[in-house]
Amino acid sequence: MSSESTGAVPTASPVPAESSRSAANPATASALDARRPRRAIGLGFFLSELAALFRRKRTWAMLAALAAVPILIAVAIRVTDGGDGRGPAFLDRITQNGLFVAMTALVVAIPLFLPLTVGVVAGDSIAGEANAGTLRYLLVSPVGRIRLLVVKFAAAAVFCLAATVTVSLAGILIGVALFPVGPVTLLSGDQVSVGESLLRSLLIAAYVTVGLLGLSAIGLFISTLTDAPVGAMAATVVISIVAQVLGQLSQTEWLHPWLFSYHWLDFADLLRQPVDWSSFGSNALLQLAYVAVFGALAYGRFTTKDVLS
């Protein structure tokens, strides 16, 4: 199957050209061309994909588990009265200001919990459809293979955002409930208002979301390789762990800047006054590179694949 066969580029499929030809010469228009003017960009399908994703109990179970992270942290600190100051970044600040619960929870969730849930969603994207037997029906509907990949990736990105926002929001709410809240002292020493600090929390959620896009693309690619969704999920999660382990080893120092997890915890720059955007930029660039490479691999694999599920 040639890549053209999928005709799936959302905007420029061979069909519009065809229908303009047939409009010029109605006598030679086939019934197909006359009936279907042009393929929709895919917004409707994207919304339906989101609806399917968020109508699954599994999705909500994962979001609930993520929300439990800040809640557990806050409750534990509240009960033990602050502890001895050891533990993840920002932990010691929580007792003074509840708004730090969200940031602490993100630091805790980034290495394992977030990649786990993202791996489940991205790894399931194509393999899950193959496993359910729906992939063949999507393809003959016809969804267009490239269009399907794009929509699946976009849905995974929306899930990344939902996941990080869930952690942040749950952290803010439980922080407000259990600890005093007031103006936040930034890492640069400046104080910002509660409103501004909430804005910064959103910014950090955006940063973490962007950081997960590379992993989503990897998961999408792996998902095109198999009809077994569990395998694709597990492989994606394992890759995220391997990347972080490599990121810890001094022997692989040369590799570190190329790992998609390299900037995962660098959002402290967003807690300075004025905001230092350099880490946001380099994180985005790195993730973009991963999305490009693994998007291309997924395209190459999926558009030529025999769908036998």
Add this chain to the structure above:
Amino acid sequence: MTDAAEAGTAVRPGDRVTDAAGADAAGAEPAILTRGLTKRFGRSTVVNGVDLTVPRGSVFGFLGPNGSGKTTTIRMLLGLAGATAGDIRVLGHEMPARAATVLPGVGALIEGPGFYPYLSGAANLRRLDAADGFAPHATRAARVDRALERVGLGHAAGKKMRAYSLGMKQRLGIANALLAPRELIVLDEPTNGLDPQGTREVRSLIRSLASEGTTVFVSSHLLSEIEQMCDHVAVMRAGRLVAQGSLDELRSAGQARVRLEVVTADAAAAEAVLARLTAGAPRIESVPGIESAPGSTGGEWMLGAALPDGLPPETIVSELVAAGVRVRGFAVERASLEELFVELTGEGFDVVQ
């Protein structure tokens, strides 16, 4: 004209609009045309040089035993799997190169239904319709309802898929094929898992689709089913197309073959005579109810063989009598389609590789 075809379009599936790509004066190119279609998985050739011609407007039966390559062929027709060799044209366009043009006009059920268990029947159909970038959004709900009504699932539209029975899932799969106005509907074993009532409904559904002018391509391993609803047939055996044509053509091909049957107690002697005269091993069956073994004189046996051209049946009777066979019954029959099918596809239970 009813149902799905009305929803939102002026051109109905049956309307013959001449296609630019090589249509003749009488109308369009065949709905499906393959030449030398071949598929290999590793070293096994699963579909081997298949030349299918499915005329427009026909109800085409695609017959073959398990593992003969029906589903694999359908997957290639629909662009799901790439052909190892050969050309495919569907609705006058090359596949899979023109999939985006062809597939909106094709409805399909491929190797059983596939749905999301956590969505309702109607939500499943809406999702697949949303995936079709060419289906109008405005008429979606109406088309989904109509397709569900048409397969008798109107009352179960809101039920979660995991609560559907096997036959209900199968019906939903057929409803999916009917979501939009189609020129060609491909149904891979549509009556799998259906109760007799459902089977009858599917048959009448196919007939009503055909009367609207839609070409229907049905695969099955049951001749009786194909015989009841199709006007054209192709027979697959181990990846090869062994017969193709209108049902009448095939029937008369069967009629040309004459079979004879001998009922006797002297099975061994009769077998020897028949083997000599018809140049082939006769088929031997014990007549039900009488237990015996070939060669003994107690039981009664039925021997079947094909009558060679130019050999008068009475010659066989006199030869049998001369060999001392006590002939209790002798019959000459023209082969039924069933026998032709068995002859074409082989009789053994083992799946032919």
